Amino acid sequence: MADGIGHGAKERVASKLAVESVYKELINADIIDEDEILYYLEAAFQQANAELRRNAAEDPSLSHMAASMLAGAIAQNRLYLAYVGDCCAYLVRNGVA
Template sequence: MKVAAKSDKGRARTNNEDCLRVDEPLGLFIVADGMGGHAGGEVASAVAVEAIATYVQSHLTGPEPADHIATLLQTAIHEADVAIQTYARRHPKLEGMGTTVVVALCRGDQVHIAHVGDSRAYLLHNGGLRQLTEDHSVVTRLLKAGQLTLEEACSHPFRHMITRYLGNGNAFAEISYLTWQLGDYLMLCSDGLTSMVDDAHIAELILHGGTDVQTACEALVERANANGGEDNISVILAYRD
């Protein structure tokens, strides 16, 4: 497996509230997109990533069945939720801070995904890009209810409003798993990428990089910035070789 990552504050923000983690030996990848004033977003995403990584690293002891890994990831995200709330109580200026998160745990040909909020996971297989996660957002609810078209969703005033996040005590993660094949790419990202670059161009940039996943990560961030860079941009890209 080849893995690379890139995070950038974008063109419109003065700081980077995203946080990511790559533990290649364990096959653990995390992207978090923080929110909150007084640097709360930066703190929330960092606290979440550290809590999840620490929990998984200390509790994943060997080969585990899929249901055990699902429980492990759900518990890790709960621990992160509690850690953010605890930190906020100790630092009242940070009250209300929170973060999205998407986690991937790769075990051989199995990929286990957990997410809360609108940070996403994608699989690129045989040239086709497929979104693996469903945003926990107002716009997604409206789309599923048939009250919005995809075109309307892209410009909706509530398109960045999420319905689930870590830090409010109600961060139940959505868990899934899939099999990935040799030559497949797995991508985790914050919405700073997907709000600026459409799926077709994401796939094109990844494929153009070939097995050089670092070049692909840098190209994705560069394209998001070229298209406006309205938010922080973070991406982790893994290639199964």
């Protein structure tokens, strides 16, 4: 999940690029254990940041675009989350957060 920061086209482009980039990195990852999950989540976020910066460099109208983001991966009945910016996740059990 990504939320573009700002107003107008930049925020939509930023959130779309971030989600697509992280998805592409994680769907192609060959994750076997917990250490690899954490590595791939971090690498996916770094790749998304690089993608946003690259697009902003190519198109000056996109300069200063940014996105907050939350991503997760499930392995062996465990959920691993990573976030950047002001995104958050809540653990809810039996209707209680």
